[in-house]
Amino acid sequence: MDKDTELPERSFRITRADLVRYAGASGDFNPIHWHDRTAAENDLPGVIAHGMFTMALAAQALVDWTGDPAGLVEYEVRFSKPVAVPDDEIGAEVVVSGVIQSPTAEGRTRIEISATCAGQRVLGRGSGAVTRNG
């Protein structure tokens, strides 16, 4: 993969049902991810997606781009804004984009990633991964 190549955007839709399913699969039952009243009491803009759910979706983009389901050496994200998920059928849309950076000293590839929801960046600067293959 060549430096500065922009990778094709991937878009993911998140509904309340997805959050309930992720809560069950991950064991993270924090009510801010499914309960409006708790979210409001904690000064949040409504029920929000688990940050780790957004990180998992961005990892799907990395897997699609690299073609390797197990090729990550390092993966980090900064949660810059919460992803508010409205209580309707449409939910929220998270769009993940990536840019290939210079190869690391070990000859690996670093991919910088960004994710937005409703035009706001939800995975911020410094988010990215180092992959084994090039």
Added chain:
Amino acid sequence: MPLNPSFTGRSYPPTEPYEVGREKIREFADAIGAGHPAYRDQSAARASGHPDIVAPPTFPIVLSMRANRLVLDDPELGIDEGRVVHGEQKFRYFRPVYAGDTLVCRAGIEELTARGGHEFLLIRTDVATTQDEPVVTVWSRLVVRGEK
């Protein structure tokens, strides 16, 4: 109540061994919409050189969260969980997690800082097999938001 900076470096006892099951990996892969055959099909995983079904990259959070519970529930630290949000997350992989692994987590507080009325707690969790083979290191930076 502000967190006590002297808790930097505090470590917690290892968690009970966690047995990574195939159905748990499939359930997690379903929940995140991860469709790669290596996450569900043993023969597909083996054909790509893996010993068993591969766990998706963020799966280790299932284990590290259990270890981090020791930190969040530490009465001496006294964290108000309602005010905690996830700030940053990082994984460094020695190898993927596989079905059939039996893994132990050791959590510790790597950094404790305050800025702009908020506090930042960096928890490091070392995930290894019961034979002490390192598998993945997990860092979670939690933000304890100041009262408005």
